[in-house]
Amino acid sequence: MTKPKVLISDKMDPNAARIFEERGCEVDVKPGMTPDELKAVIGEYDGLAIRSATKVTRDILDAATNLKVIGRAGIGVDNVDIPYASSKGVVVMNTPFGNSITTAEHAIALLMALARQIPAADTQTQRGEWPKSAFMGVEVTGKTLGLIGAGNIGSIVASRALGLKMKVVAFDPFLTPERAIELGVEKVDLETLLARADFITLHTPLTDQTRNILSRENLGKTKPGVRIVNCARGGLVDEAALKELLDSGHVAGAALDVFQTEPAKDSPLFGTPNFICTPHLGASTTEAQVNVALQVAEQMADYLVNGGVTNALNMPSLSAEEAPKLKPYMALAENLGSLVGQLAHGNLDKISIEREGHAAELSGKPITGAVLAGLMREYSDSVNMVNAPFLAKERGIDVREVRHDREGVYHTLVRVTVATEAGDRSVAGTLFGAGAPRLVEIFGVAIEADLKGNMLYIVNEDAPGFIGRIGTLLGQNGINIGTFHLGRRDAGGEAVLLLSVDQPIPDDVVKQACALEGVRMVKPLAF
Ligand SMILES: NC(=O)c1ccc[n+]([C@@H]2O[C@H](COP(=O)([O-])OP(=O)(O)OC[C@H]3O[C@@H](n4cnc5c(N)ncnc54)[C@H](O)[C@@H]3O)[C@@H](O)[C@H]2O)c1
Numbered sequence: 129m130t131k132p133k134v135l136i137s138d139k140m141d142p143n144a145a146r147i148f149e150e151r152g153c154e155v156d157v158k159p160g161m162t163p164d165e166l167k168a169v170i171g172e173y174d175g176l177a178i179r180s181a182t183k184v185t186r187d188i189l190d191a192a193t194n195l196k197v198i199g200r201a202g203i204g205v206d207n208v209d210i211p212y213a214s215s216k217g218v219v220v221m222n223t224p225f226g227n228s229i230t231t232a233e234h235a236i237a238l239l240m241a242l243a244r245q246i247p248a249a250d251t252q253t254q255r256g257e258w259p260k261s262a263f264m265g266v267e268v269t270g271k272t273l274g275l276i277g278a279g280n281i282g283s284i285v286a287s288r289a290l291g292l293k294m295k296v297v298a299f300d301p302f303l304t305p306e307r308a309i310e311l312g313v314e315k316v317d318l319e320t321l322l323a324r325a326d327f328i329t330l331h332t333p334l335t336d337q338t339r340n341i342l343s344r345e346n347l348g349k350t351k352p353g354v355r356i357v358n359c360a361r362g363g364l365v366d367e368a369a370l371k372e373l374l375d376s377g378h379v380a381g382a383a384l385d386v387f388q389t390e391p392a393k394d395s396p397l398f399g400t401p402n403f404i405c406t407p408h409l410g411a412s413t414t415e416a417q418v419n420v421a422l423q424v425a426e427q428m429a430d431y432l433v434n435g436g437v438t439n440a441l442n443m444p445s446l447s448a449e450e451a452p453k454l455k456p457y458m459a460l461a462e463n464l465g466s467l468v469g470q471l472a473h474g475n476l477d478k479i480s481i482e483r484e485g486h487a488a489e490l491s492g493k494p495i496t497g498a499v500l501a502g503l504m505r506e507y508s509d510s511v512n513m514v515n516a517p518f519l520a521k522e523r524g525i526d527v528r529e530v531r532h533d534r535e536g537v538y539h540t541l542v543r544v545t546v547a548t549e550a551g552d553r554s555v556a557g558t559l560f561g562a563g564a565p566r567l568v569e570i571f572g573v574a575i576e577a578d579l580k581g582n583m584l585y586i587v588n589e590d591a592p593g594f595i596g597r598i599g600t601l602l603g604q605n606g607i608n609i610g611t612f613h614l615g616r617r618d619a620g621g622e623a624v625l626l627l628s629v630d631q632p633i634p635d636d637v638v639k640q641a642c643a644l645e646g647v648r649m650v651k652p653l654a655f
């Protein structure tokens with residue numbers, strides 16, 4: 129088996145490359161490529177490990193013809209076009225906790241540096257000026273810290289601030305009152321936070337809701353003398369308005385680790401008294417970089433080698449223990465989806481995926497993804513289990529998952545039912561022996577078959593002589609039959625024949641088969 133190939137395209141702790149190799153991947157480390165250089169090579173890779181410098185745009189994704197997973201060694205994924213990656217079937221993962229403590233500590237460091245103007249005092253002292261009377265600081269004890277965003281990092285900042293004897297008020301629409309109590313913070317609305325905070329620190333992602341959350345208008349509502357820290361994302365604070373308010377003295381100090389445009393090589397804020405900045409260093413500690421590098425490599429290798437999914441932003445998680453158990457189900461589910469896709473005519477607007485027995489004990493989402501991938505492969509070549517649910521949603525297909533506790537005839541069963549213009553059509557399959565997928569029912573007829581390679585599906589009247597006729601026809605056309613499966617509803621009623629053949633069946637042979645006595649339908653299939 130060829131090893132999956134991974135490209136590390138940003139500066140990353142060497143532990144990442146080591147882990148990839150130990151876990152069975154080939155790895156190339158090429159930080160600092162231009163977008164054109166990346167575009168030229170990305171087609172070779174199954175995985176792309178990045179930090180924030182690599183921009184994974186549509187253009188790059190279009191060239192990434194083998195790419196299966198993008199791993200962000202860090203939290204923010206605003207440098208990845210996730211919707212487009214999803215539509216291309218590429219899993220996007222991040223490492224949501226590896227650098228949280230480090231970033232929270234950076235926010236606190238900046239807060240303290242602002243309170244005591246440490247950078248300017250340091251510069252002037254080292255110039256030999258001994259500016260003792262130029263720097264009058266403020267205590268943080270007893271002051272109110274306004275936290276915008278109380279997720280992983282915000283919560284850690286809150287605990288550190290409480291340790292510094294600050295009062296913490298938090299604005300976060302997703303913060304429950306119970307969690308606020310647990311964190312020891314007061315949940316408030318944004319207006320209240322702006323009016324009450326002596327220090328404000330931001331810890332939200334950059335979204336349509338948070339963009340410019342500290343706008344000119346909102347900055348105007350802050351308490352005179354407020355000090356502001358942004359260690360989250362550029363674009364949360366209106367930088368031009370901040371400059372004016374720093375100049376007017378309304379804002380007593382501001383510290384930015386992140387900028388609207390990065391790298392920020394030029395900014396009107398540079399040189400403003402009481403303005404401090406760092407070049408997006410929030411996550412830059414040895415500990416955090418080792419954490420995120422190890423974690424991203426473990427997650428990506430696990431996905432590429434075993435199919436395990438952890439911390440994916442566009443796919444449900446799947447543990448390394450569950451992945452091998454699900455593997456045979458993926459093949460079964462994809463085949464069942466493909467079978468209904470090939471047999472059901474007309475618009476598919478509803479699909480239900482039922483699991484019973486052992487299948488009901490496993491996670492349903494991957495099985496659903498595989499059924500949808502099989503089904504939609506009839507309509508699109510680039511579909512896989514990652515993008516299939518998105519494509520189904522886009523097409524307005526109503527997808528239902530049903531889990532039965534009941535014991536059925538089979539120890540495990542997956543049934544796929546589609547609602548078509550001609551009524552509901554359902555196929556079902558099980559796993560035999562060591563996990564061999566097997567079809568056990570097709571549109572209400574019990575039949576046992578391996579769905580593999582080229583096949584021919586025939587519905588005919590159950591009457592003597594038919595098997596001989598079809599065998600003769602295929603033989604006369606030089607088509608060898610591999611396996612032969614029969615099923616019927618009632619004796620003398622409708623019968624179903626599923627043949628595996630050694631080559632695709634030409635159209636004229638299909639026509640001849642349709643013309644045989646007693647034939648109701650003939651459909652060549654491919655798996
Ligand atoms: N400077 C750095 O180097 C650095 C390092 C790590 C993380 N970050 C950034 O820090 C930010 C926070 O990271 P995290 O791990 O705490 O994320 P998180 O997802 O754990 O927390 C984000 C919080 O923001 C809240 N939120 C979302 N929309 C909001 C809104 N409109 N108003 C108020 N709150 C809102 C969410 O409810 C959530 O609690 C991210 O943008 C991340 O990219 C920066």
Ligand SMILES: O=C(O)CC[C@@H](O)C(=O)O
Nearest residue numbers: 179180201202203204411
């Ligand atoms: O990789 C970095 O240095 C920055 C990471 C940070 O912005 C993040 O969102 O995790």
